[in-house]
Amino acid sequence: MGDAVIKPLFVKGPSLGVRLLVLTVLSVSLMVVDARFDTLKPLRSQIGLLATPLYWLADLPTRLWQDMTQSISSRSELLAENEKLKAEALLLQRRLQKLAALTEQNVRLRELLNSAELVDEQVLVSELIGVDPNPFTQRVIIDKGSKDGVSLGMPVLDARGLMGQVVEVMPYSARVLLLTDATHGIPVQVNRNGLRAIANGTGNPGLIELRHVADTADIKEGDLLVSSGLGQRFPAGYPVAVVKEVVRDSGQPFAIVRAEPTAALSRSRYLLLVFSDQRTPEQRATDSAEAQEAADRDAAARQEAAAPPPAVAPAPAAPAATGENRNGRN
Amino acid sequence: MVETRSRNGWVIWLSLVLALLLSVAPMPAFLEAGRPLWLALFLTYWALALPHRVGMVAAWLFGLFADVLYGSLLGQNALVLMLTTFFVLTLHQRLRLFPLWQQSLVLLVLFGIPQLVQLWLFALAGNRPPEALQFLYPVLISALLWPWVHTLLRGLRVRLQVN
DSSP states (O other), X not given: OHHHHOOOTTOOSSOHHXXXXXXXXXXXXXXXXXHHOSTTHHHHHHHXXXXXXXXXXXXXXXXXXXXXXXHHXXXXXXXXXXXXXXXXXXXXXXXXXXXXXXXXXXHHHHHHTTOOOOOSOXXXXXXEEEEOSOTTSOEEEESOOGGGTOOTTOEEEOSSSEEEEEXXXXXXXXXXXXXXXXXXXXXXXXXXXXOEEEEEEOSSTTOEEEEEEOTTOOOOTTOEEEEOOGXXXXXXXXXXXXXXXXXXXXXXXXXXXXXXXXXXXTXXXXXXXXXXXXXXXXXXXXHHHHHHHHHHHHHHHHHHHHXXXXXXXXXXXXXXXXXXXXHHHO | OOOOOOOOHHHHHHHHHHHHHHHHSOOOHHHHTTOOOHHHHHHHHHHHHOTTTSOHHHHHHHHHHHHHHXXXXXXXXXXXXXXXXXXXXXXXXXXXXXXXXXXXXXXXXHHHHHHHHHHHHHHHTTOOOOSSSGGGHHHHHHHHHHHHHHHHHHHHHHHHTOO
């Protein structure tokens, strides 16, 4: 019995120093490869398969608590919430009616410009399952991964505005870098006058900074910043932040502009992933031009079939055909 | 040489997985800066108690998994945890004789040095490092937690006769 518990103190593999050296070299080379090349990405994503249930498990108490509070919340509270939601739905419907007309107009103008027909982006709803434990980074984990079609660089938003972008994709989950991370930047423009700027994260949740804004620029407190779509990572026109303060110090080369993200970065549980158009503007223009041509040809063919005597000359037939086609689509 | 049979080894690995879980568990934002280094604490206990079972390689592998979990550079946490374990194993004979409060004091240094390395790597990876000595809060909290972690894991080890 006594023998069995004695530990073999002197049976050791390589000495501690050797192990330290080997493992350090291994770690450093792994880090360099991971930082500079893409070769380790598949490995990461496969180990990430194991990480997803861990995040899910860690989040379980929060979710159970929420479910519980939801199931025991009183009837009157639910009624009040229902009232509120109905009122909100009414308001939104009113706005939607206006939006329909605007969308229509937008489509028509885009057709006139021969540019992309894209107005509504495709979206995917996902749920937050974890927050990065490191307090110096602003990242979250969501429950959709490459199996759901999530890809690197995909924009993420919530009901109120842009939240960030996907920076790592695992099979069933993905990591999202938030706007407020110190390494994040997003091209924005002031909604009021179209002034362009870059909004950088500060590492402080709930604060982003505009870089290199001239002292004389027309920007003031309360201005809404929307994504400008430059850089082709984020779709244009989504709200990003509201300017909180503008400090114009004549001793500084640029004005200091601080803004508050409109999205509830630290509170939203349901996020939207946007499948944005990966094509370049030229490609998009070519595609839409081709589509237009095809539609014209199609309409012309249809007209020819419908009207037996070719009384109309072919030249004016094209615009008429597009008009008819548009009416048909609407 | 005496053959040692390993018993209840799963307890060790389960406790380390639990440490991983604790290290990503959601916490209020103001406590986030002081999140204890759970994995380092648990690894330190097992390396002190059963150095023939949990060593630098185990620490390195768990660190690698932690890297994937946290989304840091592959090898970053692995290097840091391996370094912690290396210090613990180097001071192993002395540390085991110390009373708990003295062990806590030594751990303050043993966790502090790898945390500095962590900070370097964090900055090297292109992040903006924190301004103050904020990154040392977790070390302080972990050292304060050590007596409790030690007592808890020791109780577990004795009861289940983990060997």
